[in-house]
Amino acid sequence: MERWKLIYKEDSSFLTKTQLISPINIKIIYSTTYNPPHKIVDFFVDFLLEGSIEVLWNKLGFLLNFLGDTPCLHPSDVNPLTHIEAVLNESGSFLYSFFFVRNQVQAPRMDLGLSDLLRNFELVEAKIKEHCIVVSNMPSCTTRKTAVASLFIVDSLLDDLTHLLIHKADQIVGLNDQVLTFNEELILLRSSLKDITLQQHPQLEELLIQTTDIAYEIEYIINTFPPVWYLTLRLPQFMDKIKRILMGIEETKKNIDTGIIEVENYPIEQVSSQEKGPLILEDIVVGFDNKEIEIAEQLVRGPEHRQIISIFGMPGVGKTTLAKKLYNNPSVVYHFDKRAWCVVSQIYNKRNIFTDILRSVKDHDKETITQMDDESLVEALYKSLIKRRYLIVIDDIWDVNSWNDFRRYFPDDKNGSRILFTTRHKEVGLKASHHSVVNELPILSDVECWELLQRKVFQKEHCPQELVGIGKQIATNCQGLPLAVVVIAAVLEKIEMKEQLWHKVATSLSSVISEDPNKFRYILELSYNHLPTHLKPCFLYFGVFLEDEEMSVKELMHSWVGEGFIKKEDGKSSDDVAYEYLVDLIDRSLIQVTKRTSLGRVKTCNVHDLLYDMCLRIAEQQNFLKHT
Known part of the structure; x- marks a missing residue:
């Protein structure tokens, strides 16, 4: 049976609540919860069989769907909203008295009440018809509701x-x-x-x-x-x-x-992804060689007690990128018995963090770990780490209280175990332990920015001489932020290697830098502005997810297809086209790959914090989505 969204009265205080419910469900709730006399149950079954309640359900369904339609938003002298509210309240009272009141209900009284209610629905429908006719005679309105086009x-x-x-x-x-x-x-x-x-x-x-x-x-x-x-x-x-x-x-x-x-x-x-060759799997890192050596030494040398080492710096400076390099550094991999990576962020779920760590350090599948209760999960984590030299990377930690919340679950066996933080705030590392080591990650120099830009755009090729001057100007305008360089490089990589086109990018960068002190977010927005029309809604859809959430590519693609963002192409499935869109967004450095399948396809992905903030801001500005 069709399920309608029903607004009903919950109690005499006229509190309204939205709940998915069906006549069959109500029958079960009523008969099992209130155990009424058989006489009432018999009447109730007869009442359902007559189809009267289904008529009411259909009418309620239409009213609620009408409230989501555009005409009800247009003001008119015969606006039906007040009448709709009244009949919904009356319906709620009717259903509440019928299904949720213990007093014996007489069939004639209920039949009379339903007849009156259905008559009121007819009056409301007449008001809706009159309203729609008035609206149809108004000048046709094609005012934009969103600033994001999705032609498909x-x-x-x-x-x-x-x-x-x-x-x-x-x-x-x-x-x-x-x-x-x-x-x-x-x-x-x-x-x-x-x-x-x-x-x-x-x-x-x-x-x-x-x-x-x-x-x-x-x-x-x-x-x-x-x-x-x-x-x-x-x-x-x-x-x-x-x-x-x-x-x-x-x-x-x-x-x-x-x-x-x-x-x-x-x-x-535009230059297609196919012309640029396969997606590069390795992050290109510039300017961190000395820091990588220094922090790697801190991880594998130093005191025997469990030590906290932090990398701090401004957003987008490359903290996570450097931490990944260290995490996979051969000397680090060889030195530790167990390694695990987790992301904390401003809002985090303690259980999810422990699940991520346990999956890395112990040979358990996800389903087994998911079925553990909290106590068993913590116990399994502690036992998997005790007497072993481990490295736990805690990425994007904002507050020392987060560390204090779960520090006791990481044993200190005086065997050289390490906790590696990445954070925007210096005091997080300082307050976490008296013996912590704090490493600041500075911004890049102009020379390093230009080196990174060249390597991202041209890979192993040389920059054409006519683009060197304007290229250096673009690199300088990125203000030493690696993320800005990488994102702008992705813009340049997608356009033809013509001096006038690079000048347009340089001019855009110069204008936003001179206009606003919060320059980095506008630099990043250039990457959105340069997206083809069909990719814009796909990128903004990431705002539906939580910050730092690792998204299943399969589920993401299905959502894109369901939303109508994917073009239908002969000889290709919608999922294949959606995957091409995702790869294009990755090529543009807007989306990060977090896991791949054994065949090299992207399995999960996420969005950098700064790009996520940009995504939410643009999505709200353009009425694509709203967070409440």
């Missing part, structure tokens, strides 16, 4: 419409021809947009964004299966919006053909 949602919508016409035609009796005509208009719109999606101009981007908004709006309506009368009112509005966009496309094309507006041709500037 139209492909997903066309699939939904085809499915509706072929498999669920009985739900649109009398509207089949209108829906078919509407489907043809969408196909025409999709075809018209196909030729301009690769050209960059504000007018063209605005049309893409409007198309995305309308596609999401239509898809919502189609997939909530509203009554036919509601579709009859809404389809003409959608048709009007689509025709306005088609007119805008034709006008824009005409202006392009006559030279009234100029556009930048995206493919000329």
Whole structure:
């Protein structure tokens, strides 16, 4: 049976709560929790069999879905929101008294109450019809709801419409021809947009964004299966919006053909991942050679007691990159019996941290560890480390209290075990132990920035002489931050090696540095601005996850496909195309690989803290998502 989202009254204080529930579930809750007399149970079963309650459920479902549709947001003299609230409250009281009150209920009284309630629903539906007619007579609104275009949602919508016409035609009796005509208009719109999606101009981007908004709006309506009368009112509005966009496309094309507006041709500037060769698996590190040697000595030499060694520095300076180099340094690997890596961040889950460490230091599969209770988990961790020389890397620790929260679980057997912190704050290492060693990671010099930029862009090739001057200027503008260099290098790597194109990047960097003291976030935003249209929503979707969360690539790709972010290509599955998008984002240094399969494919990934902050900021600015 279909499950509807029902708002019901929980008690006499008129507290409303949202819960997924079905008539069958309510039957079970009522009969098992309250154990009513058989007479009432018999009446209740008869009541369900009559189908009356299902009618009520369907009407409640429509009202709640209507609240998610655009027309209810438009003000009008006959706005139905007050009437909807009243009938929902009445429904909640009815259901509460029927299912959650112990007093014996008489069938005639319940039947009369339901009849009155359904009559009130008819009055509300009349108000909704009147409101929709008023809204339909207003000037068609194509104001953007988000600033992020995802054209492939139209492909997903066309699939939904085809499915509706072929498999669920009985739900649109009398509207089949209108829906078919509407489907043809969408196909025409999709075809018209196909030729301009690769050209960059504000007018063209605005049309893409409007198309995305309308596609999401239509898809919502189609997939909530509203009554036919509601579709009859809404389809003409959608048709009007689509025709306005088609007119805008034709006008824009005409202006392009006559030279009234100029556009930048995206493919000329872009270089595909395939042309650049396979993804480089090793991080390129510049400027840390001496630090790596120094800290490696601290790890394998020094006192026998368990010692805390910290690497601190500003965000994006390369702390985690250096820690990974040390973690995999042959002399370090040889020296320690056990090694483990965990990420703490500002918000962390203690159990997850222990699970990560235990999976590294003990031969347990994930399922076995997951089934352990907290006490068993801690005991297994302690036993796996005791009498062994271990190295635990605690990445991105913000506060010494985090260390104090679980320090007792790491034994000190005076055998040279080490805890390695990476942190933004010097005092974390200083307060963690009287014997801790604190290492500051400085920013890069201009020369080191230029070396890193060259190695990231040209790999083993030499920089063309005509790009050396402007390249050095770009490197200097990165202000010594390795992450900024790496991200900007990924931008340069994706455009043609032309001096005028590099000058555009240099000019953009110079302007943001002079305009705002918080320059680094704007430097990083250039990488987002240079993304092709189809990759922008894919990147912003990472804001759905938690900071430092390690994301399953399989689940991520399925989410992208479900959201309509992935283009349908002949001869390729949606997952294959989604994986290509992910690799492109990795190539652009916006996404980090955390694990690979035995065949070398990306298994899990995450986002650097600074890029995650940027992702959230842009997503909220552009109404892509909101965090509450």
